[in-house]
Amino acid sequence: MNTNNNVLSAKSLVKYFHEPQTFQVIKDISFDVKKGEFLAIMGKSGSGKSTLLYLLSTMDTDYTGEIEINGFNVSNKDQNQLAAFRNNNIGFVFQFHYLLPEFTALENVMLPALKQQKKSKEEIREKALEHLNVFGLKNMAFKKASKLSGGEQQRVAVARALINDPAIIMGDEPTGNLDSKNSDIVFNIFREIAKERGQTIIAVTHDDEFAANCDRILELSDGKIV
Amino acid sequence: MIKPTNLRIVFVHLTSRIKQSAIAMLSVTFGVCMYICMNSFMAGVNDTQTELAFSTLAHVRIYNDGNNGNTNFVADVDDSDTWIHVRNPKSIQYTEGIKHSSKIIDELQNYPEVVAMTPQLNINVFYRNGAMSINGSLSGVDVVNENRLFNTSNYMVEGSWEALEYRTDGIIIGKGLAEKLGVKMGDPISLSTADGIIKNYKVVGIIEFTIASIDDRKGFIRITSARQLLSKNQGYVSDIQVNIDNLSNAREIAEKLQTRIPLKVEAWQESSGQLEVGSKLRDIIAISVSLAILIVAGFGIYNIMNMTVNEKMREIAILKAMGFEGMDIVQIFLVQSIFVGILGGFVGMLTGFGISATIDNIPFQLATLDTYPIAYNLSDYGMSFFFGFITTFIAGYLPAKKASNVDPIEIIRA
Numbered sequence: 288m289n290t291n292n293n294v295l296s297a298k299s300l301v302k303y304f305h306e307p308q309t310f311q312v313i314k315d316i317s318f319d320v321k322k323g324e325f326l327a328i329m330g331k332s333g334s335g336k337s338t339l340l341y342l343l344s345t346m347d348t349d350y351t352g353e354i355e356i357n358g359f360n361v362s363n364k365d366q367n368q369l370a371a372f373r374n375n376n377i378g379f380v381f382q383f384h385y386l387l388p389e390f391t392a393l394e395n396v397m398l399p400a401l402k403q404q405k406k407s408k409e410e411i412r413e414k415a416l417e418h419l420n421v422f423g424l425k426n427m428a429f430k431k432a433s434k435l436s437g438g439e440q441q442r443v444a445v446a447r448a449l450i451n452d453p454a455i456i457m458g459d460e461p462t463g464n465l466d467s468k469n470s471d472i473v474f475n476i477f478r479e480i481a482k483e484r485g486q487t488i489i490a491v492t493h494d495d496e497f498a499a500n501c502d503r504i505l506e507l508s509d510g511k512i513v
Numbered sequence: 514m515i516k517p518t519n520l521r522i523v524f525v526h527l528t529s530r531i532k533q534s535a536i537a538m539l540s541v542t543f544g545v546c547m548y549i550c551m552n553s554f555m556a557g558v559n560d561t562q563t564e565l566a567f568s569t570l571a572h573v574r575i576y577n578d579g580n581n582g583n584t585n586f587v588a589d590v591d592d593s594d595t596w597i598h599v600r601n602p603k604s605i606q607y608t609e610g611i612k613h614s615s616k617i618i619d620e621l622q623n624y625p626e627v628v629a630m631t632p633q634l635n636i637n638v639f640y641r642n643g644a645m646s647i648n649g650s651l652s653g654v655d656v657v658n659e660n661r662l663f664n665t666s667n668y669m670v671e672g673s674w675e676a677l678e679y680r681t682d683g684i685i686i687g688k689g690l691a692e693k694l695g696v697k698m699g700d701p702i703s704l705s706t707a708d709g710i711i712k713n714y715k716v717v718g719i720i721e722f723t724i725a726s727i728d729d730r731k732g733f734i735r736i737t738s739a740r741q742l743l744s745k746n747q748g749y750v751s752d753i754q755v756n757i758d759n760l761s762n763a764r765e766i767a768e769k770l771q772t773r774i775p776l777k778v779e780a781w782q783e784s785s786g787q788l789e790v791g792s793k794l795r796d797i798i799a800i801s802v803s804l805a806i807l808i809v810a811g812f813g814i815y816n817i818m819n820m821t822v823n824e825k826m827r828e829i830a831i832l833k834a835m836g837f838e839g840m841d842i843v844q845i846f847l848v849q850s851i852f853v854g855i856l857g858g859f860v861g862m863l864t865g866f867g868i869s870a871t872i873d874n875i876p877f878q879l880a881t882l883d884t885y886p887i888a889y890n891l892s893d894y895g896m897s898f899f900f901g902f903i904t905t906f907i908a909g910y911l912p913a914k915k916a917s918n919v920d921p922i923e924i925i926r927a
Contacts, residue, residue: 337926341926344834346833346834346921347922366839367838370836370838372836379835381925385827385828385925386831387525387828389525389529390525394521398518398835399835399836402835402837402841404518459925
C-alpha cells in the first residue's frame with residue numbers, strides 16, 4: 288500500500304481566506320509524514336498552522352494542491368465520502384475536548400465505532416472499556432461527560448480518537464487547555480501510541496516542551512515551512 | 514433507514530431536555546386537538562342542519578312543472594302502428610300533477626341508489642274553525658313511506674303519526690296552526706279547497722318541526738283522502754319525493770332519472786342551494802381556522818428545534834469531524850421532531866376526542882337540540898393527525914437542514 292512508508296503526503300497546498308479580505312494563509316506547502324511518526328506543527332498565531340491541520344483533516348476542502356492519506360487521494364472528494372474516510376482513518380483531539388456532554392464517557396468513546404458499524408456493539412463496548420482502562424478512567428466510564436474534569440475529558444477524547452484504530456491522530460493544541468500534570472499524561476499516551484502501535488500523530492502546538500519531545504517539528508511562518 | 518446509532522443520539526437528546534420536548538409536543542397536541550374539536554363541532558352543526566332541512570325536504574323531488582317541455586301530447590303513445598291525427602292542439606288541464614304515478618314509481622324501482630320514495634299530493638287549502646280561516650298547505654301522504662323518508666313521527670308533539678293510517682277523516686296539523694285555529698287533539702276542523710269543496714276532519718295529532726313557516730301552515734292527511742277532496746283518480750299525485758343513498762350525489766342521480774322520466778326531476782341542491790352553500794362555508798371556516806392553529810404549532814416546533822440546533826452547534830461539529838454525514842445529522846434532528854409530532858398527534862387525538870365528548874354533553878336546548886351537536890368522523894381524526902405530522906415534518910426539517918450545513922471548522926476554530 289505505502290511502498291515509500293508515507294502515511295500522508297501533501298503537495299503544493301495553497302489556501303486563501305476571503306474574509307474579511309483575500310489573504311493567502313498557506314503558500315505552496317509540500318511535505319510527507321511517515322508511518323508511526325510523531326509530528327508537531329509549530330508557529331506563531333496567524334502563521335497558518337491550524338489552517339494547515341484542518342486541510343489535512345479533510346474537513347476543509349477549499350484549497351488547491353493534493354493531499355494523499357494512507358494511499359487515498361482526499362482532494363476533490365465529496366463531503367460524504369470524506370466523512371466516511373475520516374471515520375475510518377482519522378482520529379481527532381481538540382483543545383476544548385468537545386465531548387457530547389449528555390452522553391457517558393463510555394458512549395462518547397463508542398460513538399465513532401458505532402457509526403463505523405464494522406463491529407458488534409458488544410465488541411465495541413469491550414474495546415472502549417479497555418481503552419478507558421488503559422487511560423486510568425475505569426471508574427469514570429459510566430459518568431456523564433459533562434461531570435468529568437478537564438484532564439479526564441481530554442483523555443476520554445483521546446480514547447475516542449483511537450477507537451477505530453485510525454492511521455492518523457490529529458490534535459489541535461491537544462494539551463493547550465490542560466495543567467502540566469495532565470499535559471504529561473496526554474503527551475505520554477501520544478508517544479506510546481506512535482511507538483507501539485505505529486499510528487501517526489500530527490499535533491498543532493505552541494508548547495515548546497511538547498514539541499521538543501516529538502520526532503519532528505514542522506515550523507510554519509507566514510504560511511511557509513521554515 | 515434510521516441508523517440505530519442516530520436513534521440513540523435522538524433518544525439522549527429528547528430525554529435530556531424533557532421540558533422542551535414536552536412543550537414542543539404540547540404545541541402539536543393543542544393544534545391537533547383544536548382541529549378535531551372545531552371540525553367535529555362544525556360537522557355536528559352541519560349534520561343537525563341537514564337533518565332539520567331534510568325533515569321536510571327530499572333528496573330528489575319529481576313533479577310536473579307545467580307545460581315546459583311537455584307539449585308533445587302523443588309522446589305516451591309508443592305504438593308505431595297507431596295513426597294519430599291531431600287537429601287544433603290546445604294545452605288542457607291534463608298536464609297538472611302526475612296522473613299515473615305508478616308508472617314512475619315502477620321506473621324508480623330499477624335504480625339501486627333510490628332507497629325510499631313516497632308520493633305526495635300537495636295542495637293549498639283554507640283551514641277553518643268556526644269563524645277562523647287560515648290559508649295553509651295540505652299534504653296528502655302515504656303514511657308509512659312518508660315516515661320512512663322524513664322520520665315525520667319523530668316530530669309529533671301529540672298523538673301518533675300512525676293514527677292517520679287508521680282514520681280516513683284524521684288530520685295532523687302543525688303546532689302553530691293548531692294554536693292559531695284554537696284547536697286541540699280530537700277537535701274537528703274543516704278544510705276548503707280552491708274549488709270550493711268543504712270537508713270536515715278530526716285532529717288526530719299535532720306536529721312541530723321547529724320551522725315556523727311549516728308549523729304555522731301545514732297539515733297532513735292520507736293521500737287517498739286528499740284525492741277524494743280534489744276528486745282525482747287513483748294514482749294521482751302532485752309530487753314524488755325520493756331519497757337516495759348518498760345525498761351529495763343527488764344532482765347526478767337527478768340527471769340520470771331525468772332522461773327516463775318525462776317530468777321535472779329536481780335535486781335538493783337546486784331547490785335549496787343555500788343549504789349546500791351554508792355547510793360548505795362552515796367547513797371552510799373550520800378547516801382554515803384549525804389549519805392556522807396547526808401552523809402556529811409548527812412555528813412552536815420550529816423555534817424549539819432551532820434553539821436546540823444552536824445549542825448543539827459544537828456537538829454537531831464534533832459529530833461531523835468523527836465522520837457523521839450531513840444525512841446523519843438531518844436524521845438525528847428530524848427524527849426528534851417527527852417523534853414529537855407523532856406523540857403530540859396521538860395525545861392530541863385523545864384529548865380532542867375527550868373535549869368533543871364533553872362538548873357533546875353540554876346542555877344546549879334550542880329547537881330539536883338538547884346538547885351542542887358533535888359529529889365523530891374518523892376522517893377528521895385522520896386529517897388532524899396527517900396535517901399535524903406534515904407541519905412538524907416541515908418545522909423539523911428546516912432546522913435539521915441547517916444543522917447538516919454546519920461547517921465544523923468554523924465552530925471548532927471559533
